[in-house]
Amino acid sequence: MIEDLLPWQKEHDIPPNYVEVDIDEEQLESPAEERFLKILEKRGFPAPVPQFEVILGGSQKTIADFAYPDQRIPIYIDGLSEGIHGNPLQPQKDKLLRAKAQAKGYRILEIPAEALHDKTMLADYLDILSDCLS
Numbered sequence: 001m002i003e004d005l006l007p008w009q010k011e012h013d014i015p016p017n018y019v020e021v022d023i024d025e026e027q028l029e030s031p032a033e034e035r036f037l038k039i040l041e042k043r044g045f046p047a048p049v050p051q052f053e054v055i056l057g058g059s060q061k062t063i064a065d066f067a068y069p070d071q072r073i074p075i076y077i078d079g080l081s082e083g084i085h086g087n088p089l090q091p092q093k094d095k096l097l098r099a100k101a102q103a104k105g106y107r108i109l110e111i112p113a114e115a116l117h118d119k120t121m122l123a124d125y126l127d128i129l130s131d132c133l134s
Contacts, residue, residue, distance in 0.1 A: 032077045032113035033065050039116065043126060046133075048075060054101045062097040072106045073132050074098075079113040107132050 033050070040048065052067030054074050064074030076098070078091075098108050109129060115121035 030065075030077075032079055032116060035116045036066070036075075036077055036111070039122065039126075045126075045129070054104075054106060056097065056100045056104065060097065060100070062094070062101055068133060071133055073109060073129070074101060074106055075109045075111065075129070077111050077113055077116070 037047075037050075046068070048066035048068055050066055052064045052069060052074060054062045054064060054067075056062065062074070065077045066075040067073060068075075076094070078094075098110070102108050109125070109132065111125050112121075115125055
């Protein structure tokens with residue numbers, strides 16, 4: 001029919017798939033970490049301990065952005081800053097230290113900073129965190 005030949009017609013808007021959180025990023029040292037804290041607070045999660053040191057033995061340690069020490073859950077918010085995760089060797093070093101922490105009984109949660117802006121990805125990470133805390 002003639003209707004089949006007409007161009008596409010807009011029926012409704014598709015809502016954006018990003019997470020809205022009110023933060024003043026200009027005054028923050030780490031916007032992704034602040035965003036994560038605001039999201040946890042908004043969703044009713046207990047407050048985690050920031051900048052938690054996981055001692056791996058000897059002089060080795062890894063510093064998690066956040067942690068729930070009693071449950072042995074370090075949380076890393078991984079971004080792509082030039083000096084840290086933009087450096088191709090840094091993710092390999094992080095992976096090794098985190099594997100050592102996991103071998104010592106820690107349940108590592110790595111969250112890409114980009115996931116903090118995507119409702120679907122964020123929901124999955126928060127589900128994982130919720131399961132770990134239960």
